Amino acid sequence: MMLSLENATDINITSGPTTPYFYTFLDAKKRKVVEIVMDYVVIFGISVIGVVTNTLVILVYTKQGFRESVAVSMTTISLWDLIKCIAGIMNTFSGILSLFDPVAAQSWQNISTAVFNYLISFSSYVTSVMAAYVAVERCLCVTIPLKVKWLLTPRVTLISCVVISIVVFGAFAVMFGIYDIVWTWNASLNATVAIYRKSDFYVSNEVPLFAYYNLSGILWPLAAFLVILVATIIIVVKLREGSKFRVGTQTSTFSKQGEHYSNSKKSGYQDTHVQKHLKRDRQVVKMLLVIIIIYIASLAPRIANYLAKYFVYDFYFLRRHHYLFEFVTYGVLFADSSNGAVNFFVFYTMSSSFRTTFRAMACASKSSPSFST
Template sequence: MDARVTENTGYYGLDPSPTTMNAIGATDMDLISKIRPILSAEVHLALVTVLTYAMLFIGLAGMVSNILVIITCTKIGFLENINISYLALGISDLLGCAIRAWGALCFVFVVTNTKLPFDPSSLSVTTGFYLGQAFEKITAFITAFIALERCLCVQFPLHVKRIVTKRKTIFSIVVIYVFGFGPSNLIHVVYPLRWIFSPAQNRTILTVVPLQTSFRFIVSRALLAYYGTILHFTALIIVWICTIFLAVGLKRKADTRKENFKHLNSKEDKRDLRVIKTVFLLAITYLACSTPAAATLLVPHFEPEFSTSRGLARISRVCHMFSGLTSVINSSLNFFIFLYMGSRFRQTFMSLFRKTIPRFIRT
């Protein structure tokens, strides 16, 4: 693989310009000449390749785990609002893992120089990066909604069923999906797909041809600000606040249990406590996996060279890929959290597992 191609992995370029749409060009050479040699081209390629394959395999594993979440939640039913939220979270995580895995696969195609009827480097930007950002933010806000709903349960246990109804839960999730996924489709307006002739392959391929207008710059920058700043930090702050309240609520529950053990020994109280612990663990996992992304988004405000098109391009690209990997990990872990913390989820899943395996063996 040509070393110049490694400086041009469009998937993690924050603004898919003509530089990210061409494998090798004069603009690429200008960028390479400005890169600070903190990471050598060989080390950069090795790190990017490792992160790409890790994202690909974890993304595929996350797809399987979230399919199991969706099946199990559907089997449990939706008498409780929390199961509707869990299902919505599983769908968002499934799509997020699938899109991130697709973006990683596009880079694998670039590395292997596979002759394909499309340009993987350009398609990964519009169909991988921006759509991946959209579903990551949907996951973030559903996590924030779940945490907020549990906080209300802790603070207003007698009124929460009136405050958070099934209709309000479904409406909130629909709003999250609309505002999370809808704006990301604007990228296809300014970066439309076109069939063009490729002299290198001597055939027509599908690629992204960006509009040569200022509207493209406005839309791409607006989407980056919307997903990378507004949605990201809003969800992060909500989850942080709700996690603190949940921690206080768990402490209060523990203290009350010591004072009145018999009352808190009921099945309903035990179930509520398990749900709070599950949501608390979901929130902590999200916060841990979102910290690298938050740091990557904040650094350019203090160091302008930390960009995929400036002097620290190699380090910036590695950090963006690492934060993307942690997001995929977050989307892949929920199944194991539900399995470990949720007794009803675990019983339902094991029941389905025992029924499905014998049928599969007989088939």
């Protein structure tokens, strides 16, 4: 992802309100080590895993059919996570390409910074808002279970997912136009390579554009996080109230029917049913807590990064803290990539229906006849 700025004439910087020199953050050798480890090992590996796991999630929900609204919303999240992970692979592909063609690898690296880096970010915003929608959906299922079936049909959920995707992604799509890709001579490589530089659109609208972009980058994920948090609190409270109600109801029922059972049988039967409901409730709460922890871990670095960009002008690409911003961006990309790759493991561990369908598909795949020539 790193763009070499050792020779300022190679990048054709357009001067802004600040001077165009760059503060050094680590030396060139250490930055290269960080680049290799994070880009070509960690993020690339996680992205590959994410492509596989999200493909499996989509296949499982497709196999189950889309009779439930949650299947539609979770499939949409997996589709965006799949896009994010593919973009992660493309963003780090220059590492493999450098083994065969260093010049092409340098061009690919610079182009991917201006294209795929943003695609990863914008996909993350969409999935965070989609996660908030799912949290609201689950909240309604707990608070108004008798009405939610006709209120949130799979068709309504599909329309909502499409609208969320278009609105959120469209809110950031303007940022794809801030850089121009140009070809210039690179003396160190003795070849012509592609670089990215500020576009005329960037220069003409820099102040309002980045004010809008930074605020959007803070408000969208922050709003999503708050919605997830509030919905989860409501769900936890409602489930606890329901558990207490069931315990009280079942205790009353067993006391009325006590003459038909011995005390030992009554106690054992009561405990079995109560524990069954409590276990299911705890499982729902546990899954919600896992989801919110995952999104806290993935959204917190991005929100912090955008807050820093909002208050420190030079903390961005092609500005004085270019190198530091790249280093911090690796942490953000790591969080985004990890979040995009864990869905399968969460669903498999905590959803019995998902686990059953996946195992059935795996067994069917193993038992399918093989043909030999």
